[in-house]
Amino acid sequence: MPISHEQAADQAWQWLEAASRFSETQDPERDGVTRLCATQEHRAMLDALSEWMRGLGMTVRQDNGANLIGRHASWNAAARTLLLGSHQDTVPNGGKYDGIMGVILPLALIHYLRESRIELPFHIDVVAFSDEEGTRFSSTLLGSKVLAGTFDNTMLDAVDDEGTSLRQALIEFGCRPEAITGDAYPAEEVIAFIETHIEQGPQLELENLPVGVVSAITGIERHRLTVHGLAGHAGTVPMHLRQDALVGAARVIQLVDTLCQQTEDLVGVVGKIENAPNGVNVIPQTTTLSIELRSPDDAIRRQARQRLFEQIEATLAASGLSFDHSLTYEQPAVPCSAWLIQVLEGAVQDTGIEPRILFSGAGHDGLAMQALCDIGMLFLRCKGGVSHHPGEAIAPGDLTRALSVLENVCHRLAAHG
Known part of the structure; x- marks a missing residue:
């Protein structure tokens, strides 16, 4: 039946x-x-x-x-x-x-x-x-x-x-x-x-x-990015003289979010952060974070990648910071x-x-x-x-x-x- x-x-x-x-x-x-x-x-x-x-x-x-x-x-x-x-x-x-x-x-x-x-x-x-x-x-x-x-x-x-x-x-x-x-x-x-x-x-x-x-x-790419600063005593180094890697990483996170908010068919996230020396009274010397970008259009994703790293380079240089990064994964x-x-x-x-x-x-x-x-x-x-x-x-x-x-x-x- x-x-x-x-x-x-x-x-x-x-x-x-x-x-x-x-x-x-x-x-x-x-x-x-x-x-x-x-x-x-x-x-x-x-x-x-x-x-x-x-x-x-x-x-x-x-x-x-x-x-x-x-x-x-x-x-x-x-x-x-x-x-x-x-x-x-x-x-x-x-x-x-x-x-x-x-x-x-x-x-x-x-x-x-x-x-x-x-x-x-x-x-x-x-x-x-x-x-x-x-x-x-x-x-x-x-x-x-x-x-x-x-x-x-x-x-x-x-x-x-x-x-x-x-x-x-x-x-x-x-x-x-x-x-x-x-x-x-x-x-x-x-x-x-x-x-x-x-x-x-x-x-x-x-x-x-x-x-x-x-x-x-979606296409996916992932990066590992490390921001390099200079450690110092959090109570003795004046704010305007600091090279704080974690502050730089925070600016990178904002750049990722803004780019994805403003680009159609693009999403992204900073999902993992490692900070060193990671002390409560120490200015961070290195901060390593993951960056992931996703899009159903590989051209959009790759163009976004180029814009993002141009922005990261300019932003960190203005703060006296350097960085290195590697592409750890890419799936078209x-x-x-x-x-x-x-x-x-x-x-x-x-x-x-x-x-x-x-x-x-x-x-x-x-x-x-x-x-x-x-x-x-x-x-x-x-x-x-x-x-x-x-x-x-x-x-x-x-x-x-x-x-x-x-x-x-x-x-x-x-x-x-």
Whole structure:
């Protein structure tokens, strides 16, 4: 007997609640969810997902990167495959929906398609990526790099806080790391990768919209900057003669904030500060800080970088201070495919929702998957824009609407050929 989108979304809600219990924490409402790659919590999550997938008539396999993949087969055995999914892992004490919602909502879609006897001319593979956050081994996008064929074997040498290598952890998890290269999807067999994810920001809620279509996944760059001054006694050196590194760093922070406030499609933060000698009565001699800039447009980000460091150089020189810096990380922006943006936008409109296009200020598995295939993303409103926190929350009704959008996307892709 056919079921409604609401009934399928209700099942997804139950699965999400169950998934939150596979955590190092005892109380996900209070302490959030902590589920790291290749741990007993990861195993428990995959065991539950496998059971749910098989209950939907899907075939299930785990690859050598600890990804779980469930297939809803098409009537056409030779058909190509639509990839849906997200990551199962969390940050420490994270929320109940970041990542895992994008695995479980596609399972609700399969539930709806199966019960409604809707057949499609393509396979749907639902993927629970093993490690997107990089919390345990400080190496992000592990699972998606495996599927995309861009996994770097040097990642296997990364170790966690207990000294266990990624290689050893995967072996203990039942994987064969030496066979990872064979787990990549052949590009010609894949239609696209579409990820549904909570927005992790406030825009959809501010505009009273349940879902939004992602235009691009942000580019990111990080710098380590050290301001050099001169230490001295805080009670004896006159203010006008001081070379206070921390005061200089404060001016740098203001420059970063002002630049980002005044530049469209640019955000940034100074998130980490180290001060020396860090005494209560000593003028700071060196202050080291992190600078991060993000934009969906790499040209905007790089132009902003140039302006920022020109301003920093002039400002610190005027204060008798010097600095040095290094670029510690850079990830180019990844645009979502134009045709998939159109498909998602049309599906949102057909569902009776005003289409809203926005970019993702956070990184996602699409950063790796774009090396394999065209990518698209659907954002789902989250309360207060809160994410990576136990207070992360979504509305059940939004889950229903997102499910309706995904079904519409499937029909559009079927018609697209």
